[in-house]
Amino acid sequence: MIEVKDVTVTIEGFNLLERVSTTCMPGTLTALVGPNGAGKSTLLSVIAGDRASSLGTVRLAGREVSAYSVRELAQIRSVFPQGSVIRFGYTVEEVVAMGRAFRDLPPADDQRAVFDAMAASEVGHMAIRNAQTLSGGEQARTTFARVVVQATPIVLLDEPTAALDLRHQEKVLASAKQMAAAGATVVAVLHDLNLAAAYADKVVLLEAGRVAADGSPWDVLRQDLIETVYRQSVHVLEHPVRRCPVVLTT
Amino acid sequence: MSAVNASALARPADRVPLFAVAVGLSLVVTFFASVSIGAVSLSLADVLHAVVTRFSAASLSPDEALNEAVVWDLRFARVLTAMIVGASLATCGAAMQGLFGNPLADPGIVGVSSGASLGAIMVVVLQISTFGMWTLPIGAFLAGIGTTFLIYALARPGQDGGDNSKLLLVGIAVNAIGSAFAGYLTYLATMEQLQSLTFWAMGSLSSARWITVGISAPLAIIGIGLLYHWSRPLDLLALGERQARHLGVDVKVLRRKLIFVTALLVAAAVSFNGTIGFVGLVVPHLFRLMIGPAHRLLIPFSAAGGALLVMLADLAARTLDPPSEIPIGIIMGSLGGPFFLWMIYRSRKFGIAPA
Numbered sequence: 001m002i003e004v005k006d007v008t009v010t011i012e013g014f015n016l017l018e019r020v021s022t023t024c025m026p027g028t029l030t031a032l033v034g035p036n037g038a039g040k041s042t043l044l045s046v047i048a049g050d051r052a053s054s055l056g057t058v059r060l061a062g063r064e065v066s067a068y069s070v071r072e073l074a075q076i077r078s079v080f081p082q083g084s085v086i087r088f089g090y091t092v093e094e095v096v097a098m099g100r101a102f103r104d105l106p107p108a109d110d111q112r113a114v115f116d117a118m119a120a121s122e123v124g125h126m127a128i129r130n131a132q133t134l135s136g137g138e139q140a141r142t143t144f145a146r147v148v149v150q151a152t153p154i155v156l157l158d159e160p161t162a163a164l165d166l167r168h169q170e171k172v173l174a175s176a177k178q179m180a181a182a183g184a185t186v187v188a189v190l191h192d193l194n195l196a197a198a199y200a201d202k203v204v205l206l207e208a209g210r211v212a213a214d215g216s217p218w219d220v221l222r223q224d225l226i227e228t229v230y231r232q233s234v235h236v237l238e239h240p241v242r243r244c245p246v247v248l249t250t
Numbered sequence: 251m252s253a254v255n256a257s258a259l260a261r262p263a264d265r266v267p268l269f270a271v272a273v274g275l276s277l278v279v280t281f282f283a284s285v286s287i288g289a290v291s292l293s294l295a296d297v298l299h300a301v302v303t304r305f306s307a308a309s310l311s312p313d314e315a316l317n318e319a320v321v322w323d324l325r326f327a328r329v330l331t332a333m334i335v336g337a338s339l340a341t342c343g344a345a346m347q348g349l350f351g352n353p354l355a356d357p358g359i360v361g362v363s364s365g366a367s368l369g370a371i372m373v374v375v376l377q378i379s380t381f382g383m384w385t386l387p388i389g390a391f392l393a394g395i396g397t398t399f400l401i402y403a404l405a406r407p408g409q410d411g412g413d414n415s416k417l418l419l420v421g422i423a424v425n426a427i428g429s430a431f432a433g434y435l436t437y438l439a440t441m442e443q444l445q446s447l448t449f450w451a452m453g454s455l456s457s458a459r460w461i462t463v464g465i466s467a468p469l470a471i472i473g474i475g476l477l478y479h480w481s482r483p484l485d486l487l488a489l490g491e492r493q494a495r496h497l498g499v500d501v502k503v504l505r506r507k508l509i510f511v512t513a514l515l516v517a518a519a520v521s522f523n524g525t526i527g528f529v530g531l532v533v534p535h536l537f538r539l540m541i542g543p544a545h546r547l548l549i550p551f552s553a554a555g556g557a558l559l560v561m562l563a564d565l566a567a568r569t570l571d572p573p574s575e576i577p578i579g580i581i582m583g584s585l586g587g588p589f590f591l592w593m594i595y596r597s598r599k600f601g602i603a604p605a
Binding site: 071081088090098099 | 259261262348351352353482483485486488489490492493495496497498499500501538542543544
């Protein structure tokens, strides 16, 4: 469970986040959406413990995030970062296995978990390739497999689909949804409102560092709200198969 | 899309055992070659005999006594020093390259070597002699460690973001100030002082004695052991500081520990023997190409490879122009320079930017 309460992040007199509050329950997938610069990644990095909030608190599993040691944090939350890099020629398999390096799980299961995660992300066939030679999308899938292998109760994804093709966007979010179904608390920063609509249990819409709306996809992805926040005229339909909202620009 | 299972993939044969055997054999052969070749050349039988006689109570012929003295008091101490220096510099190079995520990082990247140089120059030019014959190594050691701490304190890494780049920038600034000061002192130096400075700057293992081995060996063993112990977190640093943290590495603490151990090991190696370049740069890079970047293998292989390289270079230094010695730094430079060029060329060819 993630409890964000009145979080404010101030840098050089400018509020990146202003009194942001929300709660994410285990077993759910929350999508963080909003225009560029709304504070989505900042909020995610505060939740991840990368950045301290100026005011307010973030609690992970009931305990304040700043009270955890680095090692303890690695046991409860994993992070898919924006813009992954890898130095030196580690293989894909080695990179994925790094997710387990400081995870207090039986090492005997590591190999199995790494293989399974690589198969799920469809990077199994390049297990022994140098990770530096991968395309952006392949690298993102490798990173996602690494996050899966870490097997934490809280999963934070910062634009996990940004570099991916159509199929892998769906695959990654389906995996994220699966982790949620297995009991994890998943939060994903998403730019594609339709992916958010299709997979999220809850959508948090940020605008200039504040929460503009927080609720189910149908509650948040409303024409009036989106048009105000994004300053772009849209039309909202119902997805003929998924029965979730579909946002079209007009 | 192929759903190939990673466990069913055809994997290339594991060449690590082969490399391990090759490096191990070369170490043994080079060790005995280094002990037997020199101003007084000995056969392998002489060497083995000399090793045994040290432990026997039997009285020795003058020849045997000489051989024993050469083997034990000169060669062993010197060859062991070569191994300690090489292993220290190469493992520290591997660790600093891992920490800075840059294959071109050098063990002296945080100012140890240049600080030690400044210390040596100060001792020589200002004619400090507080510790007698030990003044120069002690001065170089203290100045090396001191410079690293100064750089670390000024950069104060640990705040969020870009810590390593700040450390590098502060390091460049401090090094510039240090070398200006060193230049000024050199400008003041007399002819004779210049000569000894030049000699120090080019490096030599001729000061190797059992006492120096006794001082540096425990330090090297503990230090390299610690670097090996940190090999897993070093691997994770390849993902960048932020992601390493996500995976459970306390980067702030790890960086402090790595820099501390590296400063100690490099200062110990450099202060007795002068600057010996390229070992820390070339050896880890070479092994990364052969056995991959994982530090659990890279650290021990670098230790062995560094020991091997410095033993060979010292052997060349002693024997190419008898009876005088060529400074080991010159040999390293003439080997290391071309290798460095090749490295840069290679990294361009494979599209992997050196930085």
